[in-house]
Amino acid sequence: MSMEKKIGCVIAYNEGHNNYGTALVGYSLVKKISDLGYDCEIINYKKKLSIKQKIAFVINAIRVGEAKEIYHRFTAKKIEQKYPHYAKGIAERTKAVNEYKSKKLIPLFREHIGYQNLNEGSKKYKAVVVGSDQVWTPMSLPNKFFNLLFVDDNIPKIAYAASFGVSEIPAFQHKATGKYLDRFSSIGVREQQGKIIVDTLSNKVARVVADPTLLLSREEWETEIADARPKEKDPYIFCYFLGDNQESRSAVNSLKQKTGYKIITIRHMDEYVAEDESFGNEAPYFVDPNDFVKYISNATYVCTDSFHCTIFSIIFHRQFMTFYRFANASKTSRNSRIDSLFDVLKIERERIFNGDICSVIDNKIDYYAVEIKLNEIRNDSLNYLSNALRV
Numbered sequence: 001m002s003m004e005k006k007i008g009c010v011i012a013y014n015e016g017h018n019n020y021g022t023a024l025v026g027y028s029l030v031k032k033i034s035d036l037g038y039d040c041e042i043i044n045y046k047k048k049l050s051i052k053q054k055i056a057f058v059i060n061a062i063r064v065g066e067a068k069e070i071y072h073r074f075t076a077k078k079i080e081q082k083y084p085h086y087a088k089g090i091a092e093r094t095k096a097v098n099e100y101k102s103k104k105l106i107p108l109f110r111e112h113i114g115y116q117n118l119n120e121g122s123k124k125y126k127a128v129v130v131g132s133d134q135v136w137t138p139m140s141l142p143n144k145f146f147n148l149l150f151v152d153d154n155i156p157k158i159a160y161a162a163s164f165g166v167s168e169i170p171a172f173q174h175k176a177t178g179k180y181l182d183r184f185s186s187i188g189v190r191e192q193q194g195k196i197i198v199d200t201l202s203n204k205v206a207r208v209v210a211d212p213t214l215l216l217s218r219e220e221w222e223t224e225i226a227d228a229r230p231k232e233k234d235p236y237i238f239c240y241f242l243g244d245n246q247e248s249r250s251a252v253n254s255l256k257q258k259t260g261y262k263i264i265t266i267r268h269m270d271e272y273v274a275e276d277e278s279f280g281n282e283a284p285y286f287v288d289p290n291d292f293v294k295y296i297s298n299a300t301y302v303c304t305d306s307f308h309c310t311i312f313s314i315i316f317h318r319q320f321m322t323f324y325r326f327a328n329a330s331k332t333s334r335n336s337r338i339d340s341l342f343d344v345l346k347i348e349r350e351r352i353f354n355g356d357i358c359s360v361i362d363n364k365i366d367y368y369a370v371e372i373k374l375n376e377i378r379n380d381s382l383n384y385l386s387n388a389l390r391v
Contacts, residue, residue: 007038007389008125010146011132013105018090018097019269020292021213021308026132027104027289028212029160033129036386042105043121043128045145046113057142064138064170079272086272089285096288118150127156127185127391131212134165136194138173147180156391157183161190161209161381164197167336178202186388188381191340208344209381211311214374218315221293228294229287232264238299239265239280240292240309243325244273251321251357252303253279258358261300266292301361307337314345314374317367321360323353345373 011026026042033040049057080087112118122128128151135146144150148157169177181187181202188209189195198206216224237259239252256263265280266287267273276283287295296302296309297316304310305325313320322338342349347370350360 006125007033007040008043008110008122008128008151009033009040009108010043010128010130010135010148011105012135012146013042013044013101013132018094020097020287020289021306022133023097023100023105023289024293024308025161025212028216029129029131030105030108032212032215032382032385033389036382036389038126038389040108041110041125042108043118044109044111045118045150046111047143048114053142060142061139063172066137066139083272086268090268092285093287096286096291100288100290115144115150118145119152122151122155125155127158127389129158129160129389130162131160134163136162136177137165138170141173141176148183149180151183153183156185158388158391159184159187159189159206160385160388161188161211162194163190163337164194165337167193169197169201174201185391186384188384188388191337192343193336193340207384208340209384210377211308211341213308213311214315215378215382217378218317221312221315222297225290225294225297228290230291230294230298232295232298235259235261235300236298237261237263237301237303238295239263240269240296240302240304240306241265241273241276241323241325242270243305243323244271244275245305245323245325246275248303248305248323248353249275249279251323251353255301255303255357255361259301264295264299266295303357307341310338310341314341314347314370317365319361319365320351321353321357322351344377345370 009030011029012022013026030040030042080090110121112121128148130146130148140146151157178201181198181204184204187198187204187206189198189206190209190211192208195206195208198204237252237255241248252263262281264282267276267283293312296312296318299318302309302313302318302320303323304313304320305323310320310322324338338352342351347365350363
């Protein structure tokens with residue numbers, strides 16, 4: 001394809017990061033840009049940070065309430081050393097996810113080492129698109145990457161389903177946030193709360209669009225996972241918990257006791273949870289993103305605190321229960337994206353756990369109505385992306 005059609009794409013990516021939602025969102029975005037007829041490259045930034053910049057990053061993380069995240073980063077290796085079986089499992093999972101990325105994402109990579117090279121590289125694109133999950137969290141502000149501050153002023157900047165991840169931006173970041181938002185030619189956000197942030201802090205008006213994974217139909221996802229490894233025949237409860245809330249595990253165990261179905265769970269995603277060593281009947285580690293989707297698609301029940309596991313439960317018309325991972329009062333709560341998803345698709349809030357699972361999870365979801373709404377949102381979102389790229 002011609003150079004003038006080339007689109008630079010910024011997605012959440014980390015070589016050692018094995019989160020399924022992140023990989024699937026990134027793939028979905030670049031696939032749909034490609035489907036629209038554009039040659040898409042993924043801009044891969046290899047940072048060369050000074051000690052001063054690293055210190056500034058840590059200070060900012062603490063100020064925005066992400067001290068726990070910094071703590072996890074510094075202690076991850078120690079925990080792996082303490083629990084060798086856990087380290088082995090994480091290595092297996094990372095290997096599976098990296099194999100997926102090597103097929104789906106890495107062939108599109110264009111690497112830029114250092115900020116100056118990153119800025120120069122941006123000049124070759126027709127436009128640069130940022131998307132893929134929680135790219136605009138307050139924690140990410142100083143890196144000048146996901147907010148596209150590295151992109152040359154003359155290159156159009158587009159956001160597709162960008163998420164702030166939080167309900168409000170800390171006051172000390174208001175001015176800087178508004179400044180980078182004003183550089184965009186089109187802003188599509190994933191949550192209604194994100195639109196409020198954009199409309200309030202900048203001179204732009206944002207549009208709420210679908211998460212990239214929702215741009216693919218059920219049929220498209222079935223094609224994607226046709227060769228995935230899971231071949232389960234017996235009924236099972238699939239569990240995918242990122243947080244350590246033990247109430248969710250207790251609820252699932254009560255569902256298991258009532259139904260007699262086994263629990264297949266994916267353990268220790270964001271952190272090591274000691275109690276999970278005895279939770280579930282099966283806990284596979286060598287699971288890539290398509291395997292993850294296949295587990296959801298074949299499950300009798302799905303129980304999760306994950307936004308994307310909830311999305312795939314909806315795509316495949318599963319009976320599911322979503323648990324809040326964060327306290328609503330928390331400054332770093334990510335619950336707004338769950339709320340927004342349910343509101344947009346008109347799904348009953350009884351699907352968000354409120355103390356009862358056994359008498360609720362079998363209640364039928366009107367997936368016919370959900371599909372009508374989903375198709376409407378999908379078409380509207382694809383139109384937004386198509387129009388935004390015609391710059």
